[in-house]
Amino acid sequence: MNLKRLAVLAIVAIAVILPGFAADKAKVTLTEMVSQGWTTEADEALAAQFTKETGIGIEWQVTPADQHHDLLKTKLNAGEAPDIFWIQSNKWAVKTEVDAEKNCIDFTNESWVKTMPPAKIESVSYKGKVYGQGYYIKGVSFPVLYNKSLFAQYNIAVPHSYADFKKACEALKQAKIVPIYEAVPAGWHHVLWIMQIGGRYAELQSGVVEKLNTNKIKMIDVKPFVTAVKQLQEVAKLGYFGSDYMANSIDDQDMVMATRKAGMTLAQSGEINKIKTDYPDCKDDFGVFVIPLVDNQTSQSDPNGPARFGYVKSKYQSEIRQYFAFLARKENLQYKLDNTSGWTAIDVADSVGIEQHYIPAEKELMATLPQSKTGVIWQAATSYTNDQWMDIGKDLSAMFIGKMTPEQVVQAIDERRAKIAKANGDPAWK
Template identity: 40%
Template sequence: MKKPLWTLAVSICTVALVGGCSSGSAPSATSSAAAPAVKSDTPATESKTPAKKDVTLTYIASQGWIKDTEMQLAKKFESETGIRIDYQIIPADQYFNVLKTKLNAKEGPDLFGGQSGKSEISLNYNVEKNAVDLSDQEWTKREDKLSLEQLSLNGKVYALTIWDTGNSFVVVYNKKIYEKLGINVPKTYEELKQASMKIKQAGITPIYEPIADGWHHVLWFAEPGPRYDEATPNLYNDLNANKKKFVDDPSMKTSLTQMKEMYDLGFFGDNTFSDTGADTANKLASGKYAMSLSTQSTPSDVTKINPELKAEDFGFFPIPLADNQFYYINPGGPSKFVYSGSKHIEEAKQYLAFLAKPENLQYMVDNDKTVSNLNFSGLKDKYTDEQKKLFAAYPKRGTDLQDYVNYVNPQWMDMGKDLVAMFSKSMEPIDVLKSIDKRRADMAGVAKDPAWAK
């Protein structure tokens, strides 16, 4: 599951543009950011303004996918067109079941959110049946090609991804704690282990890991995928061609074994099974935790909670499991699909085209503190000095496991359950890999993948 979903709401929250939901990180319709001035597409020589439409588009999405900036833009869109957007936000742990139920019942909303990825959009959403072909839309010429690939089947584009795809989850560490204890940035797992032991001996929990969300801890295994592909050349392609299995790969087994050791040594603290991502900034701000696998915008959240800390007091490094030194890239993310059964397909396309205008994309970059850049050409980024140091220190780039290897992302939450079972000693690392292989085979069978039919 890509970069998503810090906040877990306790009930379904319907967000209308006139009202707003204050639960967790759900976007609010009363954001302090002003709606941007958007140029009209109507030529100045025309004397008539196009008639507004009395249409409401229903749009369901998982908690955390709809930002304040999009809601502000939706207000501007409504003022220009008369088309309203009724956002219905579903808790992360319920979202995919709700979406599948609606799609299977042929009662989909006008727009629905979903993760990108070829196997994801094919198996989970059956986009060739349930979504509209958007290949002819102008914005496809400006969107990052890697992002488009994750949204395409048989040469057709089925969704719009607007996401900070380069803002990978990395280990955010407290420089002050590191400096006080004389710790250098870990380049290997052994160095991370020794650093964590030293931190723990100082009475500080080494890593804040929110396992309760169900998805976050899977990142530790999946993000270092480029390292696995490096250690076993052509692994990604061989996995997609069904020439290799997860269970046969030594680097994957090493990574899981190291994760289990981190848990067994208490590096995640005593409450990791009940900890949630929504509390990450608070925990780092307390000074009682030295690190967390988090987004690169987290330090700015920490400083608002604890003014004694500055954003530059935190640095970044990639997950070093299996001695990974790649800066892993996630070209996909939460995406916007138009439901094929909608009565307002053209209006839904119009909304996506509006969001994808360069000036509106730049507005999102400029006014969303969690975004440093977006996956479209021609935008001005706002990378911090620490991010620039990160990029310079880790020049090797590679696509993470779930965005390249088929039939991984759709089983993300199940992988999370397997890892919990591994931490609880009811599964071994080898069992986790076997479980992943079985689900991949099952999904490939449903998809009638020829590589599994041999």
């Protein structure tokens, strides 16, 4: 009798406990924290596909762009970060932004690492260990996207110098069209103007990157950089950003370009496809040219970009590894490229064999730029610059309203570089 009871109890226990285990397995949900605008529906679809395949859920935590950086750092500092988090990665940010040795899962031995090109691997690594996974747009980083049809209508030539650029802006302003759509409240976008032309600064003042990174000179000593900040101030003062640039939303960027409310904006080339898809009534043609501050005509590459990292204190490290491996599959990388309307090419290793989709505007731009003139964006070339992106944004914003001078903006960058470098124990700043 007792044995019978025991057997029944055992069967009941197995019946209750086993599904319980299964349910627990299915209930694993990874939280993924990302800044607004860094992911698209393609990323959500891939996450959903991953859940379908594995039963592991992905819960997105999308933070406002101007708060992501601070929120993530606060969470990391408090030891309460989500399972997966994104940063604008570069070889310095891996240490200074997320302190990867302390906070991130080491993915060095994962087979998917080789799907990233060498420059990208460097941007998510620290002391030879790979901590992140990043697949971003390939091509000229953040050129000026312009309405070709409007330019043709008002006989405006594509600018190849700062003087040409001002002429183009003035012509649009006279036509009652906002020359350049800018959205300062986003906090990050207006910083691109002075950061995406690092190659030009290096071209005008040779050896400048090495000297900056070894603290032999300060940013204030980089005259072309100071000039670029002054020119940006002038562009704003002359009204070329329109009257609402201090209140505009970056989410309206495509709408204003599609509806001819603005003639130019800073965006990735692939945004042209997005405008065409989202606004089918727009019959205008669009093109791109490089940011012409300090007469820049160099092509700028960006080995950085948003990247995912796994939290080392997460309970679900094997699930995170599974997720990253899933995302790195060739078919999923191709899916991401094919289904992200702002993208025309994805920065992956050639060995992956992705079919890229460069658009005519990009091919046209590349044809006009001398191949010898290529450079690296400023925040990727110089240390402790990317870390203070949002602070630079605030300072530029203060400059626009007359509370800071361009020189003060640059000096503030130097001050913050010194602060971060010292805190990092960088011997060049001792």
